Amino acid sequence: MTVQTLPAAAPDDISLRPVPWRRMAGVIWRQHRYALIGEIAVLGAVAVVLWLIGTSLHHDYAAALACRPAGSQACAETALTFSGSFAFLANGGILQPLPVLVGAFVGGPLLARELETGTFRYAWTQGFGRRRWALAKLVSLAVAVTVPALLFSLELAWYYQPYFATRNQAYDLTEMTPLYPALFDLHGVVFAAWTLAAFAIGGLAGMLIRRVVPAIAAAMAVYVGLAFATGAFLREHYLAPLVTTGSLNLPNSAWILSQWWTKGGAVVSPTTMNHVIDNTFTSVNPAVNSPGQKFLAYQGILQYLTEHGYTYWTRYQPGTRYWPFQWIESGWLLALSALCIAAAVWLVRRRAA
Amino acid sequence: MTAVTMPAAHEDNENPRPVPWRRMAGIIWRQHRYALIGVAVLLGALSLYLAVAGASMHHAYATALACRPANSFACQNQVIDFNTAYAPTAQTIGVLLMAVPMLIGAFVGAPVLARELETGTFRYAWTQGFGRRRWTVAKLVPLGVIVAVAAGLFSLLFSWYYQPLFTDGDSIPLDPKLFGVRGVVYAAWTLAASAVGASAGLLIRRVVPAIAVTLAFCVALTFAAGLYLRPHYETPVLGKNLASAPASAWVLNGWWTKDGTTISQSAMNQVETTLFQQTMTATVPKNVNSDNIKFYKGSANTQVQDYLYRHGYAQWTSYQPASRFWPFQWIEGGWLLALSVLLIAATVWLVGRRAV
Numbered sequence: 001m002t003v004q005t006l007p008a009a010a011p012d013d014i015s016l017r018p019v020p021w022r023r024m025a026g027v028i029w030r031q032h033r034y035a036l037i038g039e040i041a042v043l044g045a046v047a048v049v050l051w052l053i054g055t056s057l058h059h060d061y062a063a064a065l066a067c068r069p070a071g072s073q074a075c076a077e078t079a080l081t082f083s084g085s086f087a088f089l090a091n092g093g094i095l096q097p098l099p100v101l102v103g104a105f106v107g108g109p110l111l112a113r114e115l116e117t118g119t120f121r122y123a124w125t126q127g128f129g130r131r132r133w134a135l136a137k138l139v140s141l142a143v144a145v146t147v148p149a150l151l152f153s154l155e156l157a158w159y160y161q162p163y164f165a166t167r168n169q170a171y172d173l174t175e176m177t178p179l180y181p182a183l184f185d186l187h188g189v190v191f192a193a194w195t196l197a198a199f200a201i202g203g204l205a206g207m208l209i210r211r212v213v214p215a216i217a218a219a220m221a222v223y224v225g226l227a228f229a230t231g232a233f234l235r236e237h238y239l240a241p242l243v244t245t246g247s248l249n250l251p252n253s254a255w256i257l258s259q260w261w262t263k264g265g266a267v268v269s270p271t272t273m274n275h276v277i278d279n280t281f282t283s284v285n286p287a288v289n290s291p292g293q294k295f296l297a298y299q300g301i302l303q304y305l306t307e308h309g310y311t312y313w314t315r316y317q318p319g320t321r322y323w324p325f326q327w328i329e330s331g332w333l334l335a336l337s338a339l340c341i342a343a344a345v346w347l348v349r350r351r352a353a
Numbered sequence: 354m355t356a357v358t359m360p361a362a363h364e365d366n367e368n369p370r371p372v373p374w375r376r377m378a379g380i381i382w383r384q385h386r387y388a389l390i391g392v393a394v395l396l397g398a399l400s401l402y403l404a405v406a407g408a409s410m411h412h413a414y415a416t417a418l419a420c421r422p423a424n425s426f427a428c429q430n431q432v433i434d435f436n437t438a439y440a441p442t443a444q445t446i447g448v449l450l451m452a453v454p455m456l457i458g459a460f461v462g463a464p465v466l467a468r469e470l471e472t473g474t475f476r477y478a479w480t481q482g483f484g485r486r487r488w489t490v491a492k493l494v495p496l497g498v499i500v501a502v503a504a505g506l507f508s509l510l511f512s513w514y515y516q517p518l519f520t521d522g523d524s525i526p527l528d529p530k531l532f533g534v535r536g537v538v539y540a541a542w543t544l545a546a547s548a549v550g551a552s553a554g555l556l557i558r559r560v561v562p563a564i565a566v567t568l569a570f571c572v573a574l575t576f577a578a579g580l581y582l583r584p585h586y587e588t589p590v591l592g593k594n595l596a597s598a599p600a601s602a603w604v605l606n607g608w609w610t611k612d613g614t615t616i617s618q619s620a621m622n623q624v625e626t627t628l629f630q631q632t633m634t635a636t637v638p639k640n641v642n643s644d645n646i647k648f649y650k651g652s653a654n655t656q657v658q659d660y661l662y663r664h665g666y667a668q669w670t671s672y673q674p675a676s677r678f679w680p681f682q683w684i685e686g687g688w689l690l691a692l693s694v695l696l697i698a699a700t701v702w703l704v705g706r707r708a709v
Binding site for chain 1: 387428430431565630657
């Protein structure tokens, strides 16, 4: 009985087998260890500071919640202590540059340094292949940058937690919406996604500009523009905003986008409305004097106007959309990063060594 | 009659006259034009934003102020609405602008020497007829002055932009988040950051690490200045039994004492809570609706406070009054200028010592 012979074991001997991927690990570590150590050092230092002041913040918060009876001078003071505690961090602005600093300083020099110093001529003509070289570096460093950022954002989420608790109102503490634009990208998976995007933008900018410092600066500029545009214009449209007429029952977790009055279906201008409110106020509540009483009376006026044909509209995003919004933003940032990395790899392949 | 002859015109012929300073201008421009253009673009773009946003904010504030009669509910409400609409954004912008001096210092200052040292071109540059120390002075001083002046002009624009929120009492001038962006200190921080960048560049001799170290150092210095140094530029004013500190004062601390000894916050809370409950029991009528109890709390708190003041307790507040804004500006501007001069002098001295 005849059997077919097995094919020869090594038909690809003629062309050399490419260097295996894992060999790149050592090269990547040696070339980028200072950038990675720098990233860990920066995030680690901020994490230690945040942990120290966060412990004190949570302590002040617990004291404010434990205070009885609410409304007494003593409780007002504990509430004040909490809201004054590290107030410079409360609106998040100071921490906003962290993702771009980490991302641009690791991503910007990645390809630009080889191109600026001319070492790309050596690096890209090795047995590993230039496209695989670029891909191995960009992808593994992208992961190395994103994972610490993700861990760091867990700590941020813990730090900012007291500001979003729904029970705050009952203790005369401010409750912020988790969708507050300057904090949304700091506490959740989006922080890591923005860091990844900054890295990928830096990598592509390095390939296009071919000089390290301009590439870092350009990546920062693009990132700032993108982050600003997202917070100011894009994010509120991820899901269609809700519109309600019951603005007084709106929870504090809602992110209010705009408010306006209508009468009989037509929008009333704010100036006209102020006159209407003022006239109603003097006719309905002529005896009210102190500002505190005025505010309570104002709610009565709203009630009165609603009964007389006026409607107060509020366009908002409910706080329950926090996680859907996080995933939507992370999703498109991930896609953008993948696109930037793919473009950089494609450009590496096209460029004459 | 004999007269003293004029000295020969070319006595110093054997020793060539050094290249004049003004010849450096072209070199500085050619070597650092991209950095300077980058600064101009950054500040220009931010100025454009501040001009547009500021015009809309000033317009909204003028509308709120034009409302008559000014003490009516609707008009007061307009001012509150103005604050709600504009203050959070303006405050965030203020905090973010604190990063600009650091970025300018890092990206303009750090590469000046680090780039020459990293690429080796310092061997050529420092052995020319101009002299390496003069070369360093001629680069660091004009670059520092240019970026500082640009930043100073920009901070004038920010002061104009933010003005309505100071006028209506929403913000205080000594607020740590705003102090550094107004007055003379914005320019001083930019100069200091550039000087830090230049010395970091000389010590580290590599561009990107020098930029990173400059950023880290400037962030730490800004925090240290705002949190630990600035409250002590002048001895804080101590207020006793103030119902509230003067408006626009920067309140640093508050505590209670009884007969001269300080009482801890938690002990004081207990005293106040006990008194508050006694007062409420005594003053709130039995038949009052539970929704309206809150109207009695304010007067109960006042009674508790009066009681404490009459029984040996004293409430202390330490604060910096708003009138100290300009003295503080000059103090901070002064030490930042001294720091910059010192760093630049040390850098020039080290350049002279270094073997080429």
